[in-house]
Amino acid sequence: MDAVTRPRTLxxxxxxxxxxxxxxxxHRLYRGGIRGERRSTTLGRGVEFADHRSYHVGDDYRYIxxxxxxxxxxxxxxxxxxxxxxxxxxxxDVSRSMAWGEPSKLDYAVQVxxxxxxxGLANLDRVGAVLYADRLLRTLPPLRGRPGVHxxxxxxxxxxxxGRSDLAASLExxxxxxxxxxxxxVLSDLMLPAGVAAGLRVARAHRFETFVIHLLADDELAxxxxxxxxxxxxxTAAAVxxxxxxxxxxxxxxxxxxxxxxxxxACRRYQVEYLRASTSIAFDDLILRYLRAGGxxx
Amino acid sequence: MxxxxxxxxxxxxxxxxxxxxxxxxxxxxxxxxxxxxLWERATRDLVARLPVRRLERSLLLLLQVIAVALVAxxxxxxxLALPGLSGDAVVLxxxxxxxxxxxxxxxxxxxxxxxxxREVLGRLGARQPxxxxxxxxxxxxxxxxxxxRRALAAAITGLRASDARSATDAAVALARDLRADGRPARVHxxxxxxxxxxxxxxxxxxxxxxxxxxxxxxxxxxxGGGRLLVxxxxxxxxxxxxxxxxxxxxxxxxAREVRPAPGAPVAAVFELPPTEGALVVRxxxxxxxxxxDRAVLLAGREGLPRVLVVxxxxxxxxxxxxxxxxxxxxxxxxxxPAEWARADLIVLDGLQPLxxxxxxxxxxxxLGENLPAAVEGTARDQVIRSAAATHPxxxxxxxxxxxxxxxxxxxPRAGTVLAEGDVxxxxxxxxxxxxxxxxxxxxxxxxxxxxxxxxxxxxxAVSWLAGPSAIAAGEGPVVAAGAAREATLLDPSGATVRVAxxxxxxxxxxxxxxxxxxxxxxxxQRRWVVSTAEAGESxxxxxxxxxxxxxxxxxxxxxxxxxxxxxxxxVLVVxxWLLWSRTVPPPAVRRRPx
Numbered sequence: 022m023d024a025v026t027r028p029r030t031l032x033x034x035x036x037x038x039x040x041x042x043x044x045x046x047x048h049r050l051y052r053g054g055i056r057g058e059r060r061s062t063t064l065g066r067g068v069e070f071a072d073h074r075s076y077h078v079g080d081d082y083r084y085i086x087x088x089x090x091x092x093x094x095x096x097x098x099x100x101x102x103x104x105x106x107x108x109x110x111x112x113x114d115v116s117r118s119m120a121w122g123e124p125s126k127l128d129y130a131v132q133v134x135x136x137x138x139x140x141g142l143a144n145l146d147r148v149g150a151v152l153y154a155d156r157l158l159r160t161l162p163p164l165r166g167r168p169g170v171h172x173x174x175x176x177x178x179x180x181x182x183x184g185r186s187d188l189a190a191s192l193e194x195x196x197x198x199x200x201x202x203x204x205x206x207v208l209s210d211l212m213l214p215a216g217v218a219a220g221l222r223v224a225r226a227h228r229f230e231t232f233v234i235h236l237l238a239d240d241e242l243a244x245x246x247x248x249x250x251x252x253x254x255x256x257t258a259a260a261v262x263x264x265x266x267x268x269x270x271x272x273x274x275x276x277x278x279x280x281x282x283x284x285x286x287a288c289r290r291y292q293v294e295y296l297r298a299s300t301s302i303a304f305d306d307l308i309l310r311y312l313r314a315g316g317x318x319x
Numbered sequence: 320m321x322x323x324x325x326x327x328x329x330x331x332x333x334x335x336x337x338x339x340x341x342x343x344x345x346x347x348x349x350x351x352x353x354x355x356x357l358w359e360r361a362t363r364d365l366v367a368r369l370p371v372r373r374l375e376r377s378l379l380l381l382l383q384v385i386a387v388a389l390v391a392x393x394x395x396x397x398x399l400a401l402p403g404l405s406g407d408a409v410v411l412x413x414x415x416x417x418x419x420x421x422x423x424x425x426x427x428x429x430x431x432x433x434x435x436x437r438e439v440l441g442r443l444g445a446r447q448p449x450x451x452x453x454x455x456x457x458x459x460x461x462x463x464x465x466x467x468r469r470a471l472a473a474a475i476t477g478l479r480a481s482d483a484r485s486a487t488d489a490a491v492a493l494a495r496d497l498r499a500d501g502r503p504a505r506v507h508x509x510x511x512x513x514x515x516x517x518x519x520x521x522x523x524x525x526x527x528x529x530x531x532x533x534x535x536x537x538x539x540x541x542x543g544g545g546r547l548l549v550x551x552x553x554x555x556x557x558x559x560x561x562x563x564x565x566x567x568x569x570x571x572x573x574a575r576e577v578r579p580a581p582g583a584p585v586a587a588v589f590e591l592p593p594t595e596g597a598l599v600v601r602x603x604x605x606x607x608x609x610x611x612d613r614a615v616l617l618a619g620r621e622g623l624p625r626v627l628v629v630x631x632x633x634x635x636x637x638x639x640x641x642x643x644x645x646x647x648x649x650x651x652x653x654x655x656p657a658e659w660a661r662a663d664l665i666v667l668d669g670l671q672p673l674x675x676x677x678x679x680x681x682x683x684x685x686l687g688e689n690l691p692a693a694v695e696g697t698a699r700d701q702v703i704r705s706a707a708a709t710h711p712x713x714x715x716x717x718x719x720x721x722x723x724x725x726x727x728x729x730x731p732r733a734g735t736v737l738a739e740g741d742v743x744x745x746x747x748x749x750x751x752x753x754x755x756x757x758x759x760x761x762x763x764x765x766x767x768x769x770x771x772x773x774x775x776x777x778x779x780a781v782s783w784l785a786g787p788s789a790i791a792a793g794e795g796p797v798v799a800a801g802a803a804r805e806a807t808l809l810d811p812s813g814a815t816v817r818v819a820x821x822x823x824x825x826x827x828x829x830x831x832x833x834x835x836x837x838x839x840x841x842x843x844q845r846r847w848v849v850s851t852a853e854a855g856e857s858x859x860x861x862x863x864x865x866x867x868x869x870x871x872x873x874x875x876x877x878x879x880x881x882x883x884x885x886x887x888x889x890v891l892v893v894x895x896w897l898l899w900s901r902t903v904p905p906p907a908v909r910r911r912p913x
Contacts, residue, residue, distance in 0.1 A: 267364060277357050280357060
């Protein structure tokens with residue numbers, strides 16, 4: 022299968038300056054061993070109250086601020102800051118289907134991963150990156166500090182791939198390779214015939230705090246095709262013959278909605294944060310608005 | 320419907336090709352997608368809705384097939400030839416004379432004319448009225464204006480050719496006088512005789528064929544029998560010799576061979592023994608028209624009028640009646656009008672005026688009360704100074720110089736004065752079921768019985784009053800019914816028709832077949848010999864149409880159908896496109912992340 026290629030340019034300096042003001046959030050305590058510059062919600066060593074945020078499914082209800090709840094009738098959790106480092110694992114799906122879209126889902130995923138990695142490195146977190154398809158293809162060992170930015174960007178900028186996607190196998194392999202647990206960010210289109218549950222179960226079993234960023238192209242959400250077609254799967258070369266008319270497209274919409282609902286249900290079951298984004302969304306909007314609203318960065 | 324380019328119909332082969340492509344499903348376009356995961360699930364979802372989708376696809380196929388068929392048909396440049404498309408009414412005049420029985424068109428000229436008329440009828444617009452006129456001996460409106468094609472076609476099909484002459488010009492005149500919604504109609508003539516009017520569309524029928532015909536027969540009494548004169552003519556070209564046979568009562572009594580040539584008729588004379596009854600003369604052999612190969616006449620006293628004389632014996636009158644050819648003279652002094660119907664002619668001699676039943680009367684010195692004439696006193700010493708020489712009663716009977724010593728003054732309000740001095744002295748009237756010759760004086764009051772014109776006038780009067788026993792085909796005689804209310808009419812083949820009396824008269828239908836017709840009412844009967852006696856019907860030559868086509872004045876309007884077909888095809892294509900456009904995916908929606 023042809024290799025996936027993508028543009029090499031990532032961010033401009035102005036955008037990087039805005040990223041430096043952000044911090045990756047983690048709801049759990051991970052023993053990084055080295056004191057960092059990021060804030061977390063840990064209760065153990067961190068005792069300095071920092072802020073409140075809305076309660077999300079999976080949050081430890083012991084940190085719910087019941088005083089605010091009594092006044093506002095809304096659930097908020099208390100955020101404590103502690104200067105420590107957190108392991109951040111960026112898993113980027115480089116399977117063949119990621120080459121789709123305008124811009125391609127892979128380019129979009131690389132940019133998001135680079136932005137998240139930059140935020141982590143700027144806050145002295147340990148940031149590692151993995152390119153996977155049906156297995157781990159390339160791995161970037163954990164980096165720490167701003168000097169690692171160039172290596173991270175270079176690693177992501179050279180991301181190529183192809184083949185099929187197998188999240189569960191790749192995670193299983195990655196979990197074996199690294200003993201460090203932490204925030205696991207999966208960037209994928211999740212076109213997994215077996216479903217996403219197996220992969221999430223692996224992540225949950227290895228105690229990663231998982232955040233799934235589901236990237237889809239507009240063509241996948243609403244295909245603009247018509248007529249009698251023989252659709253060929255870019256990953257498996259499997260073919261499906263369809264007559265793309267209104268009825269077929271309606272059936273596709275129903276299948277799409279069911280599939281997305283299944284993914285969301287699996288994420289809730291395994292306490293995984295989930296964010297779905299179309300590649301037509303402006304990249305900075307995704308980072309500065311939606312990921313902040315989703316609780317991955319602050 | 321006419322096709323300007325019938326070869327274009329080969330495009331219809333595209334129809335099965337389209338169906339075949341649908342059946343085979345045209346090769347699908349290959350398109351790469353990131354994943355077929357969702358398409359596979361969508362395809363499974365569609366299985367439950369397959370019947371509906373098949374129906375939609377079938378409708379698309381049907382629309383495509385119809386559109387292609389319409390376009391192919393339009394390329395063939397079809398058009399409809401519609402004479403009189405403007406909606407003008409049409410009168411279809413069909414000749415039904417003897418010549419239309421000719422078999423030079425299979426099965427006959429009349430059948431060909433009927434077929435042509437029905438074809439024109441079928442090309443008329445749905446709201447275009449038509450009427451049917453039959454050109455027989457007299458023109459008859461067979462069906463008035465109507466748009467009921469079935470009824471009109473039935474009227475055409477029901478026409479029968481007679482042995483009579485075809486009154487074509489009279490029929491055309493009738494057709495031109497007809498009005499449909501106050502507007503004149505276009506006249507189409509179907510037959511073998513061209514119309515005199517130039518604006519009539521003539522549909523020529525008949526190819527022309529040689530024919531031999533008996534054009535005249537005459538029988539004269541001679542001592543020891545009769546002398547039969549038969550004239551045979553040939554038309555077209557000379558044919559083979561024909562055998563001319565005379566028979567009576569089914570037995571041949573004379574025969575000879577004749578060979579007429581065009582322009583050279585043959586006159587055959589037969590000396591016959593005394594014969595009573597019908598004589599049949601026929602030409603043996605076959606030609607295109609059989610109706611004129613046969614003639615019939617009555618011999619002997621058969622067919623002559625029977626005379627009833629009511630009054631005192633009158634020797635001069637009796638002597639003349641005995642000399643005149645009649646079927647018998649009966650004298651009576653009983654004044655019983657109910658018995659008069661047994662005679663063909665009643666002579667009332669010197670009776671008081673009375674109401675005359677319908678019939679034929681020779682009135683001598685008397686008058687009927689129901690006649691359109693009045694009696695105004697007595698005329699004396701009259702001399703006939705003028706007589707109507709052209710009237711059948713006074714033809715060859717010069718009554719001038721006849722003196723009348725005394726008579727009544729006749730003031731007729733109708734009829735014809737046959738002779739007169741200072742006052743009318745002989746009068747003829749026909750009407751109201753009556754045919755009358757009246758002399759307003761007694762024979763003994765004049766010297767008429769001594770005048771040479773008297774027997775001639777009596778013979779003429781008997782002949783005119785009794786009416787002819789030989790008539791041309793197509794005539795419908797009117798005879799007195801007397802006391803009878805119903806009679807039976809027998810045609811030459813023996814078929815019968817009931818005829819009811821109206822106002823004392825039997826009005827017979829047209830006697831349109833050659834032969835002997837008989838009207839019977841109880842013991843009384845009257846016979847007529849019907850003949851064609853129309854040489855023009857025997858000439859089967861059909862004139863060529865005018866140099867310009869007869870119907871060039873109104874060429875059939877060819878209405879092209881291609882624009883309509885193409886428009887229909889365009890509508891179907893648009894409809895098919897609109898239906899298909901339901902399959903076009905909606906524009907991509909910019910979806911916002913959660």
